[in-house]
Amino acid sequence: DTGVSQDPRHKITKRGQNVTFRCDPISEHNRLYWYRQTLGQGPEFLTYFQNEAQLEKSRLLSDRFSAERPKGSFSTLEIQRTEQGDSAMYLCASSQKLAGYQETQYFGPGTRLLVL
Amino acid sequence: AQSVSQHNHHVILSEAASLELGCNYSYGGTVNLFWYVQYPGQHLQLLLKYFSGDPLVKGIKGFEAEFIKSKFSFNLRKPSVQWSDTAEYFCAVNLYGGATNKLIFGTGTLLAVQP
Numbered sequence: 346d347t348g349v350s351q352d353p354r355h356k357i358t359k360r361g362q363n364v365t366f367r368c369d370p371i372s373e374h375n376r377l378y379w380y381r382q383t384l385g386q387g388p389e390f391l392t393y394f395q396n397e398a399q400l401e402k403s404r405l406l407s408d409r410f411s412a413e414r415p416k417g418s419f420s421t422l423e424i425q426r427t428e429q430g431d432s433a434m435y436l437c438a439s440s441q442k443l444a445g446y447q448e449t450q451y452f453g454p455g456t457r458l459l460v461l
Numbered sequence: 462a463q464s465v466s467q468h469n470h471h472v473i474l475s476e477a478a479s480l481e482l483g484c485n486y487s488y489g490g491t492v493n494l495f496w497y498v499q500y501p502g503q504h505l506q507l508l509l510k511y512f513s514g515d516p517l518v519k520g521i522k523g524f525e526a527e528f529i530k531s532k533f534s535f536n537l538r539k540p541s542v543q544w545s546d547t548a549e550y551f552c553a554v555n556l557y558g559g560a561t562n563k564l565i566f567g568t569g570t571l572l573a574v575q576p
Contacts, residue, residue, distance in 0.1 A: 387566030452505040
């Protein structure tokens with residue numbers, strides 16, 4: 346169990362550029378979540394996948410945001426035409442869906458995005 | 462809408478003092494409850510969780526939390542804090558068996574322990 350990993354850890358970009366973040370979940374975890382955290386706030390849910398299916402998207406996820414999880418393994422989160430308001434920490438979490446509803450999410454180190 | 466409130470935004474304690482951080486949630490159904498901790502420069506780590514059974518749960522590093530259903534609360538406690546407990550603490554809930562499995566987080570409590 347190597348934990349959830351995210352890449353890059355930091356990203357600085359200019360407004361209007363596209364950025365893509367990657368998340369590698371704990372192996373064999375079938376659920377993967379993306380959250381966004383801004384200063385002074387707790388993480389806010391963006392979207393989640395069970396295997397390769399994207400099952401829910403928050404209204405926070407505008408049309409400029411897209412997430413994928415091909416083959417149910419790693420996931421990517423892309424932000425197109427970045428805006429200064431996109432500056433935040435983007436967190437990935439994974440979990441194993443077992444019988445019942447006792448599910449624990451484990452978080453990665455996050456990707457800190459700064460849009461200039 | 463489901464929400465989580467953490468009443469203490471900043472707490473400063475001396476070593477060996479007792480700690481209690483409040484967490485209340487708004488949802489009438491069954492919930493799963495969590496406390497996560499973020500140490501300086503590190504990622505969110507699970508401190509403890511409650512799914513069912515004994516409402517007093519014990520976590521890592523001597524922390525415990527008590528689920529009081531009638532008060533919609535899940536307060537975190539530690540009898541004697543250490544300098545190494547300096548961190549930000551987040552309470553989180555999700556719906557038991559709901560259509561969504563997302564976690565709803567509180568705004569966090571920043572704990573500073575003075576040596």
